[in-house]
Amino acid sequence: MQKTLNLLTLAAAAGLALLTLSLPAALAETPRPGLLSAGDYAAGPLGSELQPARVQPGNGAVYRVGKWPTYTAELAAGPGRDATLGNCSMCHSVTYITQQPPLPAATWEAEVHKMIKAFGAPIQEATAKEIITYLQTHYTPETRKD
Template sequence: MKIHKLRITAGIAVAALLIGAALAEQRLGSYTTQNTGKIVQAKPAALAEDSEYEMASLPSFDAELANGAGRAETQIYCGTCHTPRYITMQPPLPAATWEAEIQKMVKAFGAQIPQADAQKIAQYLHEHYTPETRQR
């Protein structure tokens, strides 16, 4: 009796798997044509061999950092990840905050700034961009 029940149970399980697989197979990739609300873009015109085109240039807004020792290092290392304009857009920050910002860039964001250059950058920021020294 137990063997008979086991065969029926196994048979039902196999049948359920086969039915499930058949239903899943029917639904895969079976999409009807419908309006999705998208606008179809026009095909671009074919370019002939004698076609002319030009590349537009985008405006460049260099940060006007104060002149002084450490300016080049600041432009090079800070400008690797973001515009140096971030420095001039900040309110004047205390020296300790600038040092913490440099360490955050190195430790949290992986900025590859050698320690000697990080010190030059910190000194530059102390001399030109703290509440006491900010040049306007």
């Protein structure tokens, strides 16, 4: 009985090893719709998204991009700054906060709750209140100092 169990265990382990070894090759061979090469997709529908047609830039073409911050903005000093910086920057730059027009206090509260409920930000209620208070203290039309 023990010998049979050992043989079955050995066979199962060998099968798992073969499956594990062949898995990367199977994944590499799986066709991806519209994929021409790494990061390069054919124009046309890809799933439900229409991919843009390729455009060849003309000779002497010049493309300009307007100025944008290439740094992470400094948040205003005050209680709640560290909680705001630590929690908000888990998902996005805090530049999103400083580049917003001054928002009403109720909007900041709604924004924080949206990040938690709609986007799944793992922020505890007490910390959320601290962040909301900080944003309302520094980034409303009445309180914002540029």
